[in-house]
Amino acid sequence: MLTSLAEAAPRERPAYRSFRVQVARVERLSPHFTSITFTGDELGEFGTAGLDQRVKVVLPLPEIGFAAFPEGEDWYPAWRELPGELRNPFRTYTVRAVRPDVREVDVVFVGHGDGGPASAWAAQASPGDELVLIGPDELSPGRTSGIDWRPGDVETFVIAGDETAAPAIASIVGALPADANGIALIEVPANEDRLEMQAPPGVEVRWLPRNEGGTHGDRLVPAVRDWVVRHLAARGLAAASDEERAQRALAAAEHDDEPDGPLWDVPEGHSLDGACYAWLAGEATAITTLRRFLVREAGLDRRQVAFMGYWRLGRAELD
Ligand SMILES: Cc1cc2nc3c(=O)[nH]c(=O)nc-3n(C[C@H](O)[C@H](O)[C@H](O)COP(=O)(O)OP(=O)(O)OC[C@H]3O[C@@H](n4cnc5c(N)ncnc54)[C@H](O)[C@@H]3O)c2cc1C
Incomplete structure (x- = not known):
C-alpha cells in the first residue's frame, strides 16, 4: 500500500543527465573545426531532438580524471558542493549528430588557441579518451529542452x-x-x-x-x-x-x-x-x-x- 505522495507520484525523468563516454574518432574538418565522435553504453538513450540543442562537456582533471565528479541527474548541486580543486571544468557545446543505433554522438569543437580547457582538450583528443557529457535524455518528457530555435510560422x-x-x-x-x-x-x-x-x-x-x-x-x-x-x-x-x-x-x-x-x-x-x-x-x-x-x-x-x-x-x- 502507498504511504506517501512521493511514492504515489514518482519523480519525472529529468531532461538532462550525465553520460560517460569515450572518444571513438577524431576528424580534423578544417584548420579551426574538429569533429569528435563519442561512444558510450548509455548513448542509446541520448536525446535526438537536434537543431541547436546544447550539451555540457565535462573535462577531466589532471591525475584524477572524473573520480570526484558526481554523476547522475543531480550532478550540478553535488558538483557545486565540491572544493574547487575537485570540480571538473565544463563548457557548453552543441550536439551536431546523434546515432542512437550505434550509440554515438558528434560534437564539433572550434580550436581557438586562447587557453580554454575545452579547446585545448579537443586539440589533443584521441580515441579512448574519457569524458562526461551532460546531455538530453530521449526518454524524458523534457527531451526538447535546451533548444532555442523556435521560429513559429x-x-x-x-x-x-x-x-x-x-x-x-x-x-x-x-x-x-x-x-x-x-x-x-x-x-x-x-x-x-x-x-x-x-x-x-x-x-x-x-x-x-x-x-x-x-x-x-x-x-x-x-x-x-x-x-x-x-x-x-x-x-x-x-x-x-x-x-x-x-x-x-x-x-x-x-x-x-x-x-x-x-x-x-x-x-x-x-x-x-x-x-x-x-x-x-x-x-x-x-x-x-x-x-x-x-x-x-x-x-x-x-x-x-x-x-x-x-x-x-x-x-x-x-x-
Ligand atoms: C549554447 C551554446 C552552444 C555552443 N556550441 C558550441 C559548439 O558547438 N562548438 C564550439 O566550438 N563552441 C560552442 N559554444 C561556445 C563555447 O562554449 C565557448 O567558445 C567556450 O568558451 C569554449 O571553452 P574553452 O574552454 O575553449 O574557453 P574558455 O575557457 O571558456 O575561454 C578562454 C578564453 O578563450 C576565449 N574564447 C572562447 N571561445 C573562443 C572562440 N571560439 N574564439 C576565440 N576566443 C575564444 C574566451 O573569450 C577566453 O578569453 C557554444 C556556446 C553555447 C552557450
Whole structure:
C-alpha cells in the first residue's frame, strides 16, 4: 500500500543527465573545426531532438580524471558542493549528430588557441579518451529542452553566427522545410573553414572568412545589415511604423543598455508567426550589435529575434 505522495507520484525523468563516454574518432574538418565522435553504453538513450540543442562537456582533471565528479541527474548541486580543486571544468557545446543505433554522438569543437580547457582538450583528443557529457535524455518528457530555435510560422529566416554557432546552424539549416526561405550567414576564421551544409534551395548559405584579419563580427555585422536592408526592407517585411519603431527602440534600450548587458534573449514559445525570424549566436558583443540593428533600425519586434551570446571575447565561460 502507498504511504506517501512521493511514492504515489514518482519523480519525472529529468531532461538532462550525465553520460560517460569515450572518444571513438577524431576528424580534423578544417584548420579551426574538429569533429569528435563519442561512444558510450548509455548513448542509446541520448536525446535526438537536434537543431541547436546544447550539451555540457565535462573535462577531466589532471591525475584524477572524473573520480570526484558526481554523476547522475543531480550532478550540478553535488558538483557545486565540491572544493574547487575537485570540480571538473565544463563548457557548453552543441550536439551536431546523434546515432542512437550505434550509440554515438558528434560534437564539433572550434580550436581557438586562447587557453580554454575545452579547446585545448579537443586539440589533443584521441580515441579512448574519457569524458562526461551532460546531455538530453530521449526518454524524458523534457527531451526538447535546451533548444532555442523556435521560429513559429514565418516567411523568412535570418540565421547568423560565428564559428561557434556553425554546428548549430548546420543542424538547423539541415532541418528546414524544403520550401524555407532566407539566409544563413556564418563568419569563420579562414577560407578553409567553410563546411559542408545541406540547405533547401530557397536558403542561401554564405560563409564569411575573416582570414586571420579583423575581430569577431567584422564580416558578420555588415553582411547581416546589407542583407536585411536589401531583402527585408525592400519587401516591406520588417517595416514597422515610426511609432512602433520608437517604442521598440526604447524597450530594447531599457533591456540591453547596461554595460554588461544580457547575453541571451530567446523568445518563449511558438507564438512568433509573422514575416521574419532572426536567430543570432556567437561572440556576445557582435551579436548584441546585430540585435540592436534588427530591433532599433530594421524594425523587427524583439520577440522575432533569438539572440544568444555563446561566448565573450576575453572571458572564460563561467562554470
Ligand atoms: C549554447 C551554446 C552552444 C555552443 N556550441 C558550441 C559548439 O558547438 N562548438 C564550439 O566550438 N563552441 C560552442 N559554444 C561556445 C563555447 O562554449 C565557448 O567558445 C567556450 O568558451 C569554449 O571553452 P574553452 O574552454 O575553449 O574557453 P574558455 O575557457 O571558456 O575561454 C578562454 C578564453 O578563450 C576565449 N574564447 C572562447 N571561445 C573562443 C572562440 N571560439 N574564439 C576565440 N576566443 C575564444 C574566451 O573569450 C577566453 O578569453 C557554444 C556556446 C553555447 C552557450
